[in-house]
Amino acid sequence: MGEVDPAFIQDPEHRPRLVVIEAEGIPLIDLSPAISTSEKLAREIGGACSEWGFFQVINHGVPLECRQKLESAARKFFGQDVEEKRKVRRNETSVLGYFDAENTKNVRDWKEVFDVAVQEPTVVPVSTDPADDRVVEWFNRWPLYPSELREACEEYSREVEKLAHKMLELIALSLGLAANSLNVYFKDHQTTFMRLNHYPPCPSPTLALGVGRHKDGGALTVLAQDEVGGLEVRKKSDGEWIRVKPTPGAFIINVGDIVQVWSNDKYESVEHRVMVNSEKERFSIAFFLNPAHYTVVKPLDELIDENNAPKFKSYNWGKFMTHRKDSAFTKQNVENIQTHHFRMQE
Numbered sequence: 001m002g003e004v005d006p007a008f009i010q011d012p013e014h015r016p017r018l019v020v021i022e023a024e025g026i027p028l029i030d031l032s033p034a035i036s037t038s039e040k041l042a043r044e045i046g047g048a049c050s051e052w053g054f055f056q057v058i059n060h061g062v063p064l065e066c067r068q069k070l071e072s073a074a075r076k077f078f079g080q081d082v083e084e085k086r087k088v089r090r091n092e093t094s095v096l097g098y099f100d101a102e103n104t105k106n107v108r109d110w111k112e113v114f115d116v117a118v119q120e121p122t123v124v125p126v127s128t129d130p131a132d133d134r135v136v137e138w139f140n141r142w143p144l145y146p147s148e149l150r151e152a153c154e155e156y157s158r159e160v161e162k163l164a165h166k167m168l169e170l171i172a173l174s175l176g177l178a179a180n181s182l183n184v185y186f187k188d189h190q191t192t193f194m195r196l197n198h199y200p201p202c203p204s205p206t207l208a209l210g211v212g213r214h215k216d217g218g219a220l221t222v223l224a225q226d227e228v229g230g231l232e233v234r235k236k237s238d239g240e241w242i243r244v245k246p247t248p249g250a251f252i253i254n255v256g257d258i259v260q261v262w263s264n265d266k267y268e269s270v271e272h273r274v275m276v277n278s279e280k281e282r283f284s285i286a287f288f289l290n291p292a293h294y295t296v297v298k299p300l301d302e303l304i305d306e307n308n309a310p311k312f313k314s315y316n317w318g319k320f321m322t323h324r325k326d327s328a329f330t331k332q333n334v335e336n337i338q339t340h341h342f343r344m345q346e
């Protein structure tokens with residue numbers, strides 16, 4: 001990627017500082033059934049979701065070999081020449097595959113990614129126009145090298161999907177709902193996708209970011225980061241950026257905007273970003289659990305009563321996702337769509 005092009009440079013107020021504050025408080029939750037009952041886990045996870053919006057899990061049931069196989073395939077893929085990678089580059093009609101020019105909030109991210117849909121084909125709206133009900137099908141694109149990438153992605157996604165559903169059940173329980181009440185939104189036509197991230201070393205780590213500050217728009221994210229570190233979370237209590245310390249073998253779980261809306265603000269989707277460094281490259285794998293495109297997202301009826309009025313208007317997930325995809329692809333002159341645009345006026 002060479003020297004820092006102005007497209008990557010963050011506005012001064014969003015530039016990272018080199019002094020890193022390591023997170024002390026981000027909860028580390030042991031999912032082992034020998035340690036906790038579902039009720040106890042639900043309480044712990046509910047607390048982590050309302051206090052932090054972020055937590056890490058261990059003894060999560062995803063086999064280590066499965067993660068290592070994908071990590072090693074991702075390294076091989078990103079290690080190729082850019083011409084090779086661009087053979088599976090995403091374009092206006094096929095948004096899955098390789099991409100090296102993503103914007104977050106209209107600033108280029110110092111990264112390259114490889115996106116894989118979990119359900120094939122993934123069905124999404126053609127356009128952001130609310131009156132246009134046409135849909136389009138997304139198919140995965142697989143590179144020739146490494147040949148094991150496809151199988152590694154498919155195995156990993158099957159395992160991590162189970163973990164994501166377990167988290168969803170614990171979140172439902174923690175909200176006082178039946179354990180299986182949220183899984184149904186992901187049963188048919190989910191728009192879940194996985195993203196392999198590669199952050200090359202950056203000559204100016206105080207000017208650019210690997211991923212600019214953002215919230216994840218979906219239901220929840222399961223993230224595997226390597227040992228390099230760089231993920232920072234904006235602490236709810238004082239707005240300070242703190243580093244999520246890599247914990248070997250753990251997964252990071254974060255609440256997305258949909259869970260925030262469903263819970264009517266009980267749980268918060270928290271802003272985060274990725275710092276790059278001048279020496280080491282960094283890899284991560286994000287699994288974004290997203291519902292079917294036709295899902296109408298709104299505070300859950302079971303949680304609404306005279307003391308808890310809905311804080312959000314309902315919105316269509318597919319249209320929201322399509323807006324986001326457009327703004328990540330091309331630089332725009334206005335702020336891209338955000339869930340807070342659906343917040344009710346106080």
Ligand SMILES: O=C(O)CCC(=O)C(=O)O
Binds near residue numbers: 286
């Ligand atoms: O690489 C990471 O640690 C986080 C990436 C992320 O936040 C995202 O892709 O939404």
Ligand SMILES: [Fe+2]
Binds near residue numbers: 216
């Ligand atoms: Fe994110």
